[in-house]
Amino acid sequence: MLPKQAGLFALRLCAIFLALSIVTAEDPYRFFNWNVTYGDIYPLGVRQQGILINGQFPGPEIYSVTNDNLIINVHNSLPEPFLLSWNGVQQRKNSYQDGVYGTTCPIPPGKNFTYTLQMKDQIGSFFYFPSLAFHKAAGGFGPIKVLSRPRIPVPFPEPAGDYSLLIGDWYKTNHTKLKAILDRGHRLPFPDGILINGQGPNGTSFTVEQGKTYRLRISNVGLQHSLNFRIQGHKMKLVEVEGTHTVQTTYSELDIHVGQSYSVLITADQPAQDYFVAVSTRFTKPVLTTTATLHYSNSKRPVSGLIPGGPTSEIDWSLNQARSIRTNLTASGPRPNPQGSYHYGLINITRSIKLESSAAQVDKKQRYAVNSVSFVPADTPLKIADYFDIDGVFRVGSISDNPTGKKMYLDTSVMGADFRAFVEIVFQNHEDIVQSWHIDGYSFWVVGMDGGVWTPASRNQYNLRDAVSRCTTQVYPKSWTAIYMALDNVGMWNVRTEFWARQYLGQQFYLRVYSPVKSLRDEYPIPVNALLCGRAVGRQTRPL
Structure with a gap:
């Protein structure tokens, strides 16, 4: 039960937004009221302290339609500050709602904050997660599905059902102890298992009717490991x-890297019985595997036989699969003409950025960096400080466009960028691990990836016709990945590794996409209900 004051505040906000939607005939509003608590969970058979949303682990599903307005009132019943972020939801012109510490003040214990999000010109499969204090290792994540508006055609028949599957590596150790390991300057141990929708081996099932086709939305919400997904005896159509x-x-199996989301169609076209859904770690020794059950409603026998094995080859197999994922140029997106009046392959690059990761000891503690800078949070969220012109919180240009070769150092790294620029970003990986990178507020075209060191000649192999547009991309060991991105979303946006221990220990920075024109057309003003913290305490937001 929410405190009376917070409940009344939420009701007032709901009344305001409802009145606006009626008077101005805006897009529909959907209201969510969430209470975040600790509770006992048993995902791998032992009791753990997990983060629950309305008593659920994983959290409730967000169901919406393109352009819907979501009003999500989050009450923090944890004994420490809390934030939720929205992986892949672009937050057009509104980085104040992004839910990472560089943009949003944490929700204090016992208080609430109401997020106002719009699924503006978006469709697809995404997820939300807690972004502070290594909370992600305790839960608090859940699926987001954004459906197309009825008038916009979808390039496949409506499936008989639509399931969300959250997969990820998991530790039996409490998240506070994992955080303490990192705070002491050490690396995390190998995880204890893999979860599917918060359950360990054979813990969950999905019921289908023979002969019908179903949509599975699969998101890797784990902390650090790429995962392979497959279903015994069934093919998947991406x-x-x-x-x-x-x-x-x-595909027979799919590699899904940390932070990525995929939708596949499966048809229940096999004999009526139960089948293994298998998920296993990739590029690890040992390999961890977990299972769920695909249950035919007219099943004649339980699941049997061997758990289907994953791919036996390593990087080349995964790289070739990644290159095979391309945009369907004949399909509509959130609008009838998703390609618009221009095509990404015909736009001149206005800036080229090269980002190189590194791992090292700083002051005898493990840290991670981008272009030699290991990020440290400021005492005030960067976007809030930017709005109020508070000096000394961050410095634009504190991270270089290219690797510097310097020894790793600590700073609150912010890269400046011009609104409406069209940039090339190259992620260069000199390490022996598969990396995963995400950019908040944006989708980008993955135009190329290959082994070795990127050079300007690498552009000759770019896909400038039908590269997939997404918000998270992998970079293979000793390899590079190149993306094109139109900087059409003003704000302060987090660029980060999706390996959460590395993110926590500095492998991230903020991209400040700036327009000198202070216009509602380009960016929304600070929300009236914005929480203010650090040096912004006592400042005034705009009146209602």
Whole structure:
């Protein structure tokens, strides 16, 4: 039960937004009232302290339609500050709602904050998660599905059902102890298992009717490991990746890297029995595997036989699969003409950025960096400080466009960028691990990836026709990945590794996309209900 004051505040906000929607005939509003608590969970058979939302682990599903307005009132019943972020939801012109510490003040214990999000010109499969204090290792995540408006055609028949599957590596150790390991300057141990929708081996099932086709939305919400997904005896047809309809290629198994989301269609066209859904770690020794059950409603026998094995080859197999994922140019997106009046392959690059990760000891503690800078949070969220012109919180240009070769150092790294620029970003990986990178507020075209060191000649192999547009991309060991991105979303946006221990220990920075024109057309003003913290305490937001 929410405190009376917070409940009344939420009701007032709901009344205001409802009145606005009626008077101005805006897009529909959907209201959510969430209470975040600790509770006992048993995902791997032992009791743990987990983060629950309305008593659920994982949290409730957000169901919406393109352009819907979401009003999500989050009450923090934890004994420490809390924030939720929205992985892949672009927050057009509104980085104040992004839910990471560089943009949003944490929700204090016992208080609430009401997020106002719009699924503006978006479709697809995404997820939310807690972004502070290594809370992600305790839960608090859940699925987001954004459906197309009825008038916009979808490039496949409506499925008989639509399931969300959250997969990820998991520790039996409490998240506070994992955080303490990192705070002491050490690396995390190998995880204890893999979860599917918060359950360990054989803990969950999905019911289908023979002969019908179903949509599975699969998101890797884990902390650090790429995962392979497959279903015994069934093929999967890929149809969507993080908001982009794809060429409908059929796969026996899919590599899904940390932070990524995929939609596949499966048809229940096998004999009536139960089948293994298998998920296993990739590029690890040992390999962890977990299972769920695909249950035919007219099943004649329980699941049997061997758990289907994953791919036996390593990087080349995964790289070739990644290159095969392309945009369906004949499909509509959130609008009838998703390509618009221009095509990404015909736009001149206005800036080229090269980002290089590194791992090192700083002051005898493990840290991670981008272009030699290991990020440290400021005492005030950067976006809040930017709005109020508070000096000394951050410095634009505190991270270089290119690797510097310097010894790793600590700073609150912010890269400046011009609104409406069209940039090339190259992620260069010199390490022996598969990396995963995410950019808040944006989708980008993955135009190329290959082994070795990127050079300007690497552009000759770019896909400038039908590269997939997404918000998270992998970079293979000793390899590079190149993206194109139109900087059409003003704000302060987090660029980060999706390996959460590395993110926590500095492998991130903020991209300040700036327009000198102070216009509602380009960016919304600070919300009237914005929480203010640090040096912004006592400042005034705009009146209602």
